[in-house]
Amino acid sequence: MTAVDRIEHARLRVLRITDKTHWVFLELAFASGATGLGEASLHGRERLLVDAALAHLPAWLGGAPLPDFDRPVPLPLATIATAFDVACRDAAARREGKPLAAALGAPAEVRIPLYANINRRTRDRTPAGHAASAEDALAAGFAAVKIAPFDEVTPALSDDAEGRAALERGLERIAAVRGALGGEHRLLVDCHWRFAPDLAWRLVEAVREHDLYWLECPVAETQAHIPLLADMRRALNASGTLLAGLEEFSGAPAFLAFAEAYDVMMPDMKYVGGVDEMLRTGRALADRGIAVSPHNPTGPVCHAASLHLSAALPGFSMLEVQFDETPLFFDLGRPSLPGFAGGASDLPIAAGLGLDLDEEQAERLCVLDLTLRPSP
Structure with a gap:
């Protein structure tokens, strides 16, 4: 990540989908206007996930490294770190104007x-x-x-x-x-x-x-x-x-x-x-x-x-x-x-992951909405 395209903030939302299911999404907003999206759904452990996000996301937003996955990483921390990485890669592929699979060198017609x-x-x-x-x-x-x-x-x-x-x-x-x-x-x-x-x-x-x-x-x-x-x-x-x-x-x-x-x-x-x-x-x-x-x-x-x-x-x-x-x-x-x-x-054909959230639907379903900014 360059200084020009620093992450300005992250938005973590928990959506109640059914009586059994919550989906959790992490959205990153970059200074350039680029955005990226990741999913951090962790069935029945949303509180632990939010705690991990509050503890670690501000540092990552400021450029701190993600956990070292050569060593054991607690699942809530691994989940929010994975969503953060996916959102960054989504944004990078969007900047290139390529679907993520193409950015990874995969064939398009599959x-x-x-x-x-x-x-x-x-x-x-x-x-x-x-x-x-x-x-x-x-x-x-x-x-x-x-x-x-x-x-x-x-x-x-x-x-x-x-x-x-x-x-x-x-x-x-x-x-x-x-x-x-x-x-x-x-x-x-x-x-x-x-x-x-x-x-x-x-x-x-x-x-x-x-x-x-x-x-x-x-x-x-x-x-x-x-x-x-x-x-x-x-x-x-x-x-x-x-x-x-x-x-x-x-x-x-x-x-x-x-x-x-x-x-x-x-x-x-x-x-x-x-x-x-x-x-x-x-x-x-x-x-x-x-x-x-x-x-x-x-x-x-x-x-x-x-x-x-x-x-x-x-x-x-x-x-x-x-x-x-x-x-x-x-x-x-x-x-x-x-x-x-x-x-x-x-495969989705639009750039990056190939989709954004429907904001009207997301707002209707949202039960928790957090905005986090980089640590000073």
């Missing part, structure tokens, strides 16, 4: 394969409700669907009668969705770290009959669980299922520490550390034969950034999208994001 996360749009949590959502995703052109079926499972449950009953409720939802998808479409199952190790092993055995494409985040992602995850990976691979995870990690070294544990890793453009850190992570994982499938279940700004980075990302496989949670996914951005025709997306 379609990004998507899979539909149907979890939040599935208000009817019965097996039939999950199957109906999966059918809607198929009708919209998706060939891969992800569900989070284990509502009743918690890490406190063991492989006993209570734990098995909770597991069975989730397996009934999986069976219903597999029936809706048929055998030719990919089914992905997200566990959200809900399983204790003993019940997780029963899960691994039970899902064999359902022909999952991948199983995601079965147990807490700690260093102590790396051997367990590696063993689970081998067992799943023996029946043709991949093991995926690490959606809330930041910095390439943190991902590499789990290289033996996962077939697919899921860096997120809200948490990973920024544009260059996402590319560095992708290169490091691709070198080790690990597929990269960015985590992307939130708002339109992260989706735009994820589309651009997916076009340039080594080892890229497919991109998540939160399917049909709210029309605001398309209505909040101007111009609107490309659609999901055929289960894939074109």
